[in-house]
Amino acid sequence: MLFFLVLLRPAALWASTAAAPQGAVQILGTAVAHLEPEGADAWSGTVMLPHRWDKAFPGRAGRARYVLEIPPVPEGSPLSGVYFPRVGNQVEVFVGGELLLYRGALGDARTDAAKGPLWMSVPHRFLSPIRPTVLEVRATVQPGRWGGLATPQFGPEELLWPEYGARRAWRQWGAVGVVFSLALTGVVAAGLWRVNREPVYGYFALCAPFGMLRYADRLWDSPPIGWPWWGALLACALALHVLLLARFALALMGQDGPRVRQGFWYLIALELVLAWCAFTLQRPVLWTLGLALLLLPGVFAYVAAARRAWLTRQPEAIALCVACFIPLGAGLRDFIAVRLSTEGMVRTTYLPLATMLFVLLMGWLILDRYARQARAYQGLSNSLDEKVRQREQELQVSYALLQQEHAQHAALLERQRIMRDIHDGVGSQLVGLLSLIGKGRTNQAQLREHANAALDELRMAVDSMQTVDGDLATVLATLRYRLQPRLAATGIEVDWQVDELPTIERLTPHMILQIQRILLEAFTNILRHAHATRVRVSAHHHEPVAGGVRLVLEIADNGRGMDPLAGHAGGQGMANMQARAQAIGAWLDITAAPGRGTCVRMELAVEPAPAMPATPAPAPAAPAAPSM
Structure with a gap:
């Protein structure tokens, strides 16, 4: 042969x-x-x-x-x-x-x-x-x-x-230069996009990896995947690189409108289909058509840049016009002289060098744009600082007046609360005392009892105004100090079991007073009706399955207890305790049985405070007779 x-x-x-x-x-x-x-x-x-x-x-x-x-x-x-x-x-x-x-x-x-x-x-x-x-x-x-x-x-x-050597250096080192310049400017653009999320930087950061993939193909003889899949992948990368560069140039000129975005997505879909079909179906003419279509966004971007440069005569616009012409001219020359011509096998492509020059010019424009934006932001920041200083001075004066008004309003509200507490507590006890005296049929023990009740109400009103910084243990210790002599005088042994309790940020004087009244009501019922010899007072906190932290107060005696049905008919003590618990967002339960004593249990949310139900849980027992 x-x-x-x-x-x-x-x-x-x-x-x-x-x-x-x-x-x-x-x-x-x-x-x-x-x-x-x-x-x-x-x-x-x-x-x-x-x-x-x-x-x-x-x-x-x-x-x-x-x-x-x-x-x-x-x-x-x-x-x-x-x-x-x-x-x-x-x-x-x-x-x-x-x-x-x-x-x-x-x-x-x-x-x-x-x-x-x-x-x-x-x-x-x-x-x-x-x-x-x-x-x-x-x-x-x-x-x-x-x-x-x-x-x-x-x-x-x-x-x-x-x-x-010159041709090899042109192909190899030219590819290295393009890859390096794309990597450098792509990283800079990505960093700027991360700072201010401006789309123009994002477009350039996205186009850089596709261009690096396309031009790095010259640097190795054996691609990572087989042919024709590798050829289809490189064609798709080139199409995305060119389209994103055109989108970046248009966004840099402020012409990235809805029609441009719509046309961009149409071109991407068409180019990807042409590139994939050209290599997988072995139809090179389809990729030739795809390359011809890639010239259209380049021509559009160049015309827009030239028009802007002619109208504005700004250095940035002129530089952008020149930068757009370089890859467009090189791409058109390579398409005709290399892609379409038989002599293209021996001719050198100029697009890689043009791309590198374009990328470097775009990098300069990106940095210049960012520098101008930074200067504008700095001037705006200085102007805002001056305005802020003026507003701060005005606000300081207004804040001082508001503080004064707030203090006056808080003092007024506190006076109203104290007056209401004295009226509802001490006042009602004194009215009852006067009523008994007016009838003239009460003995000295009854008068003493009502006088002590009035005194307890007064003491609780004073104690609720003391600063406790959310420490409920201090409130309980004060109550113990007030009641211990009376309990000891009746021969009742008190077992105090108060654990270290969490701080309750929302522990207001009103809440303290309501807790004191609930506990005082419980102790009063024990003194009057229970015939108990021992009382256990416990306070601890726990975290239920539903979440949050709840504080639990219990008062349990070993007295004679009571019939729950009789407790409902005997007076308003239990109803008053339930109403006070609802007023502070607590849950109250009273359990009692004949001969087995009585237990009053109250749960209070510490954090977070869940919404309380409209109707509290039913209490099966109450003191046998009204207390106040």
């Missing part, structure tokens, strides 16, 4: 190689090719280089063999080499039947040699000084991957190596 291919060489190839001067760079512009596309007939013949597989067999994978001739090299010539501007996708290169260069394994789509130029040194022992040497390039090609063979060049290494 190789002999047959050599017989197909055109006469022009013999003439061009024979006439080439010694020591000069030779352009190997023709080759005898044997092409085997999948799903189509094989083809053999002479092709002019560069030969682009996707142009000859769009949407088809296959194998290709290119046979070229290296002109005779005189003995003593400097070391020679072959420079391949582009060849792929997986490649083996033979010189005189010897394998000198390969990239990947033929048919293994994980490697793509077409991402950069290739260099192959050719030792003198493989070259003939009197006749041409056969150069054979074998390649396997995947559709849409720029497979085929660009025009190789053969000549002295000292002449060709600089050209190869």
Whole structure:
């Protein structure tokens, strides 16, 4: 087969190689090719280089063999080499039947040699000084991957190596520069977006990772996933990168309106569908259409930037206009000269460099915009500080007046409360005492009892006004001090079991007075009716399953107890205790049984204070006779 291919060489190839001067760079512009596309007939013949597989067999994978001739090299010539501007996708290169260069394994789509130029040194022992040497390039090609063979060049290494090095540096270091600039400005934009949540910074921060993914593809020969999925992913990344850059430029100009947002989402959906279908269905023309559509938002952004620059003549607007023109012009040039042209295999794309310049200019505009905003905010802050100082002075005067009025109002309310407590408590007891005296039929014991009750009410009113700072234990200790002599005088032993109680922030004088009256009512009933010898007073707190902290007060005696039904009919003592408990948001329960004593249990919410039910829990027992 190789002999047959050599017989197909055109006469022009013999003439061009024979006439080439010694020591000069030779352009190997023709080759005898044997092409085997999948799903189509094989083809053999002479092709002019560069030969682009996707142009000859769009949407088809296959194998290709290119046979070229290296002109005779005189003995003593400097070391020679072959420079391949582009060849792929997986490649083996033979010189005189010897394998000198390969990239990947033929048919293994994980490697793509077409991402950069290739260099192959050719030792003198493989070259003939009197006749041409056969150069054979074998390649396997995947559709849409720029497979085929660009025009190789053969000549002295000292002449060709600089050209190869420059092209490789352009592709590799250009990609590094774009990735680095995108990463740097993307991080800055993300930081600024995190500070003030302005969409213009968010668009740039989002576009940076997609651009980094697209241009970083040049930096490795073996992508992380297989073809064509990797190609579809890179196409989607490029589409999102370009659209987000256009959206960023429009937002920077304040033209990110509803129509722009709607068109943006439509274009994203269309571009993603075209990119995915072009590679997965092996239809490169769909991605060519997608690239053409990507020029539209660029043209729109440039026209908007140019119009704004013409109207405002501001440096920022002019810089934005220039920045938008750079990637638009480079993208249009690459689309025509590289994507559509057969010569595109040997041409360098300008879009990466244009993207890097655009990104750097956008980074400068972002920082300048942020600096101007910071200066404006600083001026606004200074103005606000001055106004705040003026308002503070006015508020200080108003606050002093309000404090004075509040103190006067609080004093008035406190006087009213004290008057009400004395009227309801001490006053009612004194009225009852006067009524008994007026009848003239009471003995001294009854008068003493009513006088003591009036005195207890007065003492409780005074005690409730003492500062306790939310400490209920202090209130209980004061009550114990008041009642201990009376209980001891009747021979009743008191067992006080008061734990360390939590602070009750809402413990007001009114609440203290109501608690004292409930406890006093309980003790009064014990003294009058219980015939008890021992009373246990306990106070503790617990946390029920429903949450919160509740304070529990219990007074239990070992007296004769009572019948619950009789307690309801005997007087208003129990009803008064229930009413007082409801007034402070507490729950009261009185349990009693004949011969088993009586227990008064009160629960008070400490924190949080739950809403009390409209009707308290029923109390089955009450003192046998009214107390006050």
